[in-house]
Amino acid sequence: MITSFLAKALGRNIVITVAILLALAALVPALNLLTAPDHPLHVPTYIVSLFGKYLTYALLALALDLVWGFCGILSLGHAAFFALGGYAMGMYLMRQIGARGSYGNPLLPDFMVFLNWKELPWFWQGFDMFWFAALMAVLVPGLLAFVFGWFAFRSRVNGVYLSIITQAMTFALLLAFFRNDMGFGGNNGLTDFKDILGFNIQSNGTRSALFAASAIALALSLVVTSGIVRSKYGKILVGVRDAESRTRFLGYRVEHMKLFAFVVSAMMAGVAGALYVPQVGIINPGEFEPANSIEVVIWTAVGGRGTLIGPIVGAILVNGGKSVFTAAFPEFWLFALGGLFVLVTLFLPRGIVGTARQFFERRKEYRKAKAVEEARAFAAAEPQAAE
Amino acid sequence: MSIKARATGALLAAILSTTAFHGAFAADDTIKVGILHSLSGTMAISETTLKDAMLMLIEEQNKKGGLLGKQLEAVVVDPASDWPLFAEKARELVSVNKVSAVFGCWTSVSRKSVLPVFEELNSILFYPVQYEGEESQRNVFYTGAAPNQQAIPAVDYLMENESVERWVLAGTDYVYPRTTNKILEAYLISKGVKPEDIMINYTPFGHSDWQTIVSDIKKFGSAGKKTAVVSTINGDANVPFYKELGNQGVKAEDIPVVAFSVGEEELAGLDTGPLVGHLAAWNYFQSVDNPANAEFIKTWKAFTKNDKRVTNDPMEAHYIGFNMWLKAVEKAGTTDTDAVLDAMIGVSVPNLSGGYSTMMPNHHITKPVLIGEIQADGQFETVWETPGLVVGDEWSDFLADSKDLIADWRAPMSCGNFNVATGKCGGKGS
Amino acid sequence: MHTRLIHRFLQCLLVALCLMATDLRAADDLRSMVNALGGGSFQQNQKQIEALAKTGDPKIVPALEALAEGDLYLRKADGIVFIVRPAGANFRLIDALTGDDLGEEAKAGLEKVKVNNGLRRTIRGALGGLTLMSPDVNVRLQAAGTILRTPTADALDGLEIALAAETDGAVKAVLEKARAAAILVSDRPVEEKKAAVATVVQTGGRDSLSLLSGALASADESLRPDIEAGIRQIEDQLSLWAGAQNIWYGLSLGSVLLLAAIGLAITFGVMGIINMAHGEMVMLGAYTTFVVQAYIRAAWPGLFEWSLAIALPLAFLVTGAVGLVMERGIIRFLYGRPLETLLATWGVSLILQQAVRSIFGPTNQEVANPSWMSGAFELGGLTVTWNRMWIIVFSLAVFAFLLFLLKKTPMGLQMRAVTQNRRMASSMGIRTPWVDALTFALGSGIAGIAGVALSQIDNVSPNLGQGYIIDSFMVVVFGGVGNLWGTLVGAFTLGILNKVLEPYAGAVLGKILVLVLIILFIQKRPRGLFALKGRAVEA
Known part of the structure; x- marks a missing residue:
């Protein structure tokens, strides 16, 4: 009964996806930890951490879909929120190293020691506590999105102008975090993590737990976004996307609508970043690269913009493809990836999920139409026969 | 489904x-x-x-x-x-x-x-x-x-052979230049160079507009003392940097530039005619003449x-x-x-x-350390080399926090950051 | 009377004989001194060169010049030093003193006489002293300049003789300054030094500052105030010029931004295509230049000075053709879906990068500056490099050309018509698909010729375009999409802003500040500097 209620609130596809994600969250760690390495069903740790990473990417793409797919805000700076969340988590992990760093300094991370920092800068305070870091991973991106969105949406910065200034934002952050004077480890970023919440970050158990956490976070976010999208508010968002001025003339405060979606999306991206960092073991300014944000847009577009499930499929597919191609054709994989983007835009303009959905709908419509036609033909045949 | x-x-x-x-x-x-x-x-x-x-x-x-x-x-x-x-x-x-x-x-x-x-x-x-x-x-x-196999011998060479007294440490703002420059700064000061005779400058990755920095270098070099530039500028940014040096007429004879990241490969993209005499410190040059x-x-x-x-x-x-x-x-x-x-x-x-x-x-x-000067054909000519081999020093003696550390991966010690002052292996957190 | 004459005659004879003998001995000495360069260490050679310079014999000039160029070789068999010229696999030997051709010799038997900066500097000083009396004005000018850069007290006598004999005004001015510089390091009386300080201060400039600060360290008390006042005076002048210098650098950076962005102002600004492959068009233009230069070097070395002029139309054609193919093959299916052009062109950009990497290799390619693009000239207190200056001129020329094309030609009219109202234009009989294709090809072609110019100041590598794409978008958006003038003003504003901030904030922070200012500016004017007005804007 609960299922049927959820299905109504969320849509059947979402429920199925959430169920799959939750099943994966339970099954994959179990298969990794409980089966012997030579068991046919064993999932190697390599796959666990790889797919754990993909799931965080999927969460990032989902976050972008909320603003781009449903609200028409093409953010070319979403990786910035992801990276900020990552940095918050990275700072916690750095503080956890404690005196186990190269120089054995109990308070200062290694990079601060050899750049002669004498005390911990104020913005590093509190990050030794997990709850604080976790809070910051959500709050900092949210706050940045709020400030940025507040100004941008109030000034009615739109379309490509908005895209370009989000790009300027992530580029400025890239340069800022790149500076060693900022106190975030410069180009090397934060690395050499030892443990998280007391568990060794390299152990299979921790990896499996992180995988499960990523899957669950993705499932939860899917429920939340789906809830937003299907609510009355969601309908207005789509209205904003399709005809902003008209929605405004109808009396809605468009900028508030947009701001809310933007902030929620940035927070989701922050969570994704926070889950990403312990799984890859490093966070550095490279994550702010404008190219990374563009890639997120591409995952979303490949999977299908405005479908919620599409971005997840897109992120996993494109990144999986990248993983396979960079090993299988190290010299030519860019041709494959570039070709994929061109072909998808040309032949699957709604993305994979969008196109599939369209196909099913068309078939349904076709059947319906056919049934109607047959009925009509039948109806038309009757009087003829009577004549 | x-x-x-x-x-x-x-x-x-x-x-x-x-x-x-x-x-x-x-x-x-x-x-x-x-x-x-x-x-x-x-x-x-x-x-x-x-x-x-x-x-x-x-x-x-x-x-x-x-x-x-x-x-x-x-x-x-x-x-x-x-x-x-x-x-x-x-x-x-x-x-x-x-x-x-x-x-x-x-x-x-x-x-x-x-x-x-x-x-x-x-x-x-x-x-x-x-x-x-x-x-x-x-x-x-x-x-x-x-760093001790590249940077320090290069600075020594410039001090002895070119009697350089004023130093510009120019680098890309990432860890290698930062650390190298810190080590060099400490080393130069220990050799009696005054802090005001050292200028440190950092640039972003892939910096391509060097006009301001090259003119700053010229300005810094016009204080009547022999000036040299120690460049830890990263790969890609070097070509525009050297092009600007050449065009603004900074000659090696006046303000030599010694680089640690510029090798034959980087020079392959450059007309080295105006750069003859600028230096690089490496452990190998293609021009080294021996059968192997x-x-x-x-x-x-x-x-x-x-x-x-x-x-x-x-x-x-x-x-x-x-x-x-x-x-x-x-x-x-x-x-x-x-x-x-x-x-x-x-x-x-x-x-x-x-x-x-x-x-x-x-x-x-x-490794041996070689100092070479850029030639017009894009190769280096060795003008100086260490008489013997230099052992790579992982923990620099010129940084306060690392001078007590050593690494020895042989059996009993097996430690990458052993602190000789405390007698403990730092990395194990004991 | 008679005896006196005879006496005089004998005296002369004796002197003449002595002179001949010394001459012979000197020639002998010279040869052994030159040969001694072969085996010496840098320090020994330095002394040797100084000794050679003291002889004052112009015969050693070619040998010293060859040494500085690295063309002086030692024959291992007999320790004789020769000047060499490459001759296939061998070297052509030239006598170091007489310049006689002595035939060819295998490279293996010869060893290069090594030279370093210190030696080159010494040689330059020596040559300066030796060539001060040369009949060639340019050589004299160079010699005077050399002494000016490395003044020594020893050079003073020679300078004064040369100054007395000098007729050319320009050379004379440099000689005067060189003399003053030499006086400052000599042991001449204080009055003379004070006059010298005045001379140096009067000429001004960065090198004068260098001379004075150098002299300050060793000056005695009575001279110090003069020098210090002089330094202050020059510094004041220079700080005035420094402002101008920053503006100039800003203009130069602005011209680079303009070149990088102007093609995008067409494809993105006018057509609305988010063309992520724009940077790659610039890169293709730069690679065209590389290919043209490589071909010219191999086939007609004489044409090298013209290589850029030849590369320009070719780069336009090559990138224009690539643009045409892109438009016909991909972009025309995406009109009305601007965001999807981002995806497709991003894919194209990856493919183009990798294609160039596969064909030319991942390393930098050498694109040389023709001589008219190299070096710098002084304009008051400004150092203006030729390549930067020509790039400013070139960027403005490209802008003017584009403006003319769009505003004054039938093709431009059609382009504007199609972008403003496609259906109306189509109804008027304009073949809109072809106009689209040509417009995109034009934008790409312009990006290509920008690549020709940028190859002169930047790396020619597959990553070239990536470095400019973000800046280009910033410029177009800042200036206002769809307005060429906006792009022009935007590029120069951002360039100057960047360069004015850089000395105070540093390169990294300066750039961050500029980005933040762009973000804030867009809040104020959400459609850029020169916004299009009217109903079409919303669409």
């Missing part, structure tokens, strides 16, 4: 099948060597050459009969100048392809990114590029120069089928590292990581500058 599930399933299958595919080759008839250099993205410009060099070395070794009676097989992947991807690819090389050793990385951040992977999976990485030091890891062998090097250059040109291809210092580092690894594997009789790690220390192989390089217990190697 979710498409996602299907897609994921298909992808999983694809990955597993490539795993199986590679696995089939992992049968014991070859020894696999991983090559982890970016073939696309910003670092491809430097790293692709190293991939080719490794392929050549492996091919040559196979012609000589391989290793332990087996053929060597190179596994090439492309980490695409994407630092987290380096970690993913390293893990793939070690745990999926089962390589015996990996040769790779260029930037410090890529090395930092893969370190935990090599530590966790207990495999071996050979890192061929000059770097900032302040690191010694059990699973990594550093065949490039530490001549042979190496010949093989390289034949392998790349390009008569204009140049050789450079990181290539030599791979040459040394690869030969050391071969020797250690032969000594150990196996490619098993622990045995090879033990066998590596003390291994001595010929380098290309006409001597021998030895792997020290701190996982750094001994």
Whole structure:
């Protein structure tokens, strides 16, 4: 009964996806930890951490879909929120190293020691506590999105102008975090993590737990976004996307609508970043690269913009493809990836999920139409026969 | 029915099948060597050459009969100048392809990114590029120069031969220049240079507009004292930097620039006519005249089928590292990581500058230091070299926090950051 | 009387004989001194060169010049030093003193006499002293300049003789200054030094500052105030010029931004295509230049000075053709879906990068500056490099050309018509698909010729385009999409802003500040500097 209620609130596809994600969250760690390495069903740790990473990417793409797919805000700076969340988590992990760093300094991370920092800068305070870091991973991106969105949406910065200034934002952050004077480890970023919440970050158990956490976070976010999208508010968002001025003339405060979606999306991206960092073991300014944000847009577009499930499929597919191609054709994989983007835009303009959905709908419509036609033909045949 | 599930399933299958595919080759008839250099993205410009060099070395070794009676097989992947991807690819090389050793990385951040992977999976990485030091890891062998094998001798040369009194330390704002400049600053001050005679300047990656900085250098150099520039500017930004120097008429005779990241490869993209006399400090130059090097250059040109291809210092580092690894594997009789790690220390192989390089217990190697001046043909001419070999010093003596640290990976100590003042191995947190 | 004459005659004879003997001995000495350069260390050679310079014999000039150029070689067999010229696999030997051709010799038997900066500097000083009396004005000018850069007290006598004999005004001015510089390091009386300080201060400039600060360290008390006042005076002048210098650098950076962005102003600004492959068009233009130069070097070396002029139309054609193919093959299916053009062109950009990497290799390619693009000239207190200046001129020329094309030609009219109202234009009989294709090809072609110019100041590598793409978008958006003038003003504003901030904030922070200012500016004017007005804007 609960299922049927959820299905109504969320849509059947979402429920199925959430169920799959939750099943994966339970099954994959179990298969990794409980089966012997030579068991046919064993999932190697390599796959666990790889797919754990993909799931965080999927969460990032989902976050972008909320603003781009449903609200028409093409953010070319979403990786910035992801990276900020990552940095918050990275700072916690750095503080956890404690005196186990190269120089054995109990308070200062290694990079601060050899750049002669004498005390911990104020913005590093509190990050030794997990709850604080976790809070910051959500709050900092949210706050940045709020400030940025507040100004941008109030000034009615739109379309490509908005895209370009989000790009300027992530580029400025890239340069800022790149500076060693900022106190975030410069180009090397934060690395050499030892443990998280007391568990060794390299152990299979921790990896499996992180995988499960990523899957669950993705499932939860899917429920939340789906809830937003299907609510009355969601309908207005789509209205904003399709005809902003008209929605405004109808009396809605468009900028508030947009701001809310933007902030929620940035927070989701922050969570994704926070889950990403312990799984890859490093966070550095490279994550702010404008190219990374563009890639997120591409995952979303490949999977299908405005479908919620599409971005997840897109992120996993494109990144999986990248993983396979960079090993299988190290010299030519860019041709494959570039070709994929061109072909998808040309032949699957709604993305994979969008196109599939369209196909099913068309078939349904076709059947319906056919049934109607047959009925009509039948109806038309009757009087003829009577004549 | 979710498409996602299907897609994921298909992808999983694809990955597993490539795993199986590679696995089939992992049968014991070859020894696999991983090559982890970016073939696309910003670092491809430097790293692709190293991939080719490794392929050549492996091919040559196979012609000589391989290793332990087996053929060597190179596994090439492309980490695409994407630092987290380096970690993913390293893990793939070690745990999926089962390589015996990996040769790779260029930037410090890529090395930092893969370190935990090599530590966790207990495999071996050979890192061929000059770097900032302040690191010694059990699973990594550093065949490039530490700061004392490059920076300090270069500064000494300029002080003695050019009587330089005023210094511009210009670098890209990342860890290698920062650390090198800190070490140099401390060193120069210990030599009696006044702090106001040192100017430090940092620029972003790929900086291409050098007008202001070059004119600042000219300004700084017009204080009546002999001035030199120590450049730790990173690869790509060097071409516009040198073009601006040449055009603004900064001549080597007036303000020499000594660089630690400019080799034959970087100069290949430049008209070096206006740059004659600017310097670089390395452990190897293509112009070094000896039979081993001549042979190496010949093989390289034949392998790349390009008569204009140049050789450079990181290539030599791979040459040394690869030969050391071969020797250690032969000594150990196996490619098993622990045995090879033990066998590596003390291994001595010929380098290309006409001597021998030895792997020290701190996982750094001994090297000669050469100072060369840029010539009009894009090559360097050695104008000075250290009389003997210099041992790589991983923990600099000129930084307050690292001067008490040493690394020794031999049996009882087995520590990468042993503090001689406290008598404890710092990394173990005791 | 008679005896006196005879006496005088004998005296002369004796002197003449002596002179001949010394001459012979000197020639002998010279040869052994030159030969001694072969085996010496840098320090020994330095002394040797100083000794050679003291002889004052112009015969040693070619040998010293060859040494500085690295063309002086030692024959290992007999220790004789020769000047060499490459002759196939061998060297052609030239006598170091007489300049006689002595035939060819295998390279293996010869060893280069090494030279370093210190030696080159010494040689330059020596040559300066030796060539001060040369009949060639340019040589004299160079010699005077050399002494000015490395003044020594020894050079003073020679300078004064040369000054007395000098007729050319320009050379004379440099000689005067060189003399003053030499006086400052000599032991001449204080009055003379004060006059010298005045001379140096009067000429001004960065090198004068350098001379004075150098002299300050060793000056005695009575001279110090003069020098210090002089330094202050020059510094004041220079700080005035520094402002101008920053503006100039800003203009130069602005011209680079303009070049990088102007093609995008067409494809993105006018057509609305988010063209992520724009940077790659610039890169293709730069590679065209490389290919043209390589071809010219191999086939007609004489044409090298013209290589850029030849590359320009070719780059336009090559990138224009690539643009045409892109438009016909991909972009025309995407009109009305601007965001999707981002995806497709991003894919194209990856493919183009990798294609160039596969064809030319990942390393930098050498694109040389023709001589008219190299070096710098002084304009008051400004150092203006020729390449930067020509790039400013070129960027403005390209802008003017484009403006003319769009505003004054039938084709431009059609382009504007199609972008403003496609259906109306179509109804008027304009073949809109072809106009689209040509417009995109034009934008790409312009990006290509920008690549020709940028190859002169930047790396020619597959990553070239990536470095400019973000800046280009910033410029177009800042200036206002769809307005060429906006792009012009935007590029120069951002360039100057960047360069004015850089000395205070540093390169990294300066750039961050500029980005933040762009973000804030867009809040104020959400459609850029020169916004299009009217109803069409919303669409």
